[in-house]
Amino acid sequence: MQNLFGGRAFAAFIFDIDGTLLTSIAASERVWTAWAVRHGIEVEPFLKTIHGRRAEDTVRAVRPDLDAVAEAADITRGEIADIDGVVPIAGAAEFLSSLPHTRWAIVTSAPIALAERRLAAAGLPLADVLITAEDVARGKPHPDGYLLAAERLGCPAKDCLVFEDAEAGILAAERAGAEVLVITATHPHAMKTAHAVADDYRSLRSVTDEGGKLALQKASV
Template sequence: MSARPPSSVSYRAFLFDMDGTLLNSIAAAERIWTRWALRHGVEVASFLPTIHGVRAIDTIARQHLPGVDALAEAEQITREEIEDVEGVVPVPGAAAFLNSLPPLQWAIVTSAPMALALRRMEAAGIPRPAVMVTAEDVSDGKPNPACYRLAAERLQVAPQDCLVFEDAEAGIKAGEAAGADVRVVTATHTHPVATPHPLIKDYRELGVEVDEAGRMRLNPTL
């Protein structure tokens, strides 16, 4: 749970959440989840803030709706989200920042299923990394740290040698529990974020230096 400034430490790998961190899919997600909530008699205003950063199946299961098959409902939600990417846009500067990184030293770790993740990344112009961890890869989603630990393992680095980029509470907790440092992206936040971790609004003023040992260090470009 370090709040060290970006220039004070270097990392072997960067691990990125997707929705809200690399791209903004709020408009599409809230359209689809609003329809789902109305179909099931769930109060929309209090429900929508709970959908971000976690797997669809976990969102549905938490509602404890009698007679509702969470897996089947989640699969239907995913189909609708794949079909509807209107308004899915990149977080400013995200694509350029990712393209500046050593290709085998970053991963995307998302609560979305692989098909949906690739669809949204394509819509937003986000490059596909060599390593992705998606909803299918873990039995317990965020805030469980398994997803970030798995990404580190696939990159052949220790979680403690990674920097996690996140926007949602569940993902921040997952990064912390994995033992990684965390940086919070506020591009899609409408209210101030209370967190001990350093904040960035987006990636437009962020660069990276890679030293002779291949370790990465964040640098403001200003």
């Protein structure tokens, strides 16, 4: 096994959901495609902008003339109804089950109802600390969610390792001062990043030290 981050031990691990713990890309893009078509938005370039951000922030960016909160609520209802193809990233369930429950959290741009629905569909557990779209005034790429999660875990964000997949989430984690590991399972192309990467969780192992901190190892290829 290879020690990642120079063998550094972290106070806690914090995870994004979509694209990081599970994939809901097909379902999400079906719902957003229908919304874009209804509002005369060119679908292909638009879909590249939706991942990792709160729905209301996405709506505001492309159609500031609309009621973003109402539109986001309608989109969320569609996403809750459509869970076809929502599956865990390989090894995610086993990896989460290996972690002390007080040492990990989830930060997602999704509303709580959608987050819970997708985690259940993928067979993944809820975290004791779950930060959703309703919990922060500013979503990713702002750091608010990660800062709040670290606070509720009882440690500084700079002592946490964030697992992310999307540009907005990576930027949010960086701004919070956290270390980042990029999960690339859902990336169709190689991602240029200065951060450590892993395809999925099958090669990853968490090691808890005597003080309860978590180090991360990766199987050597």
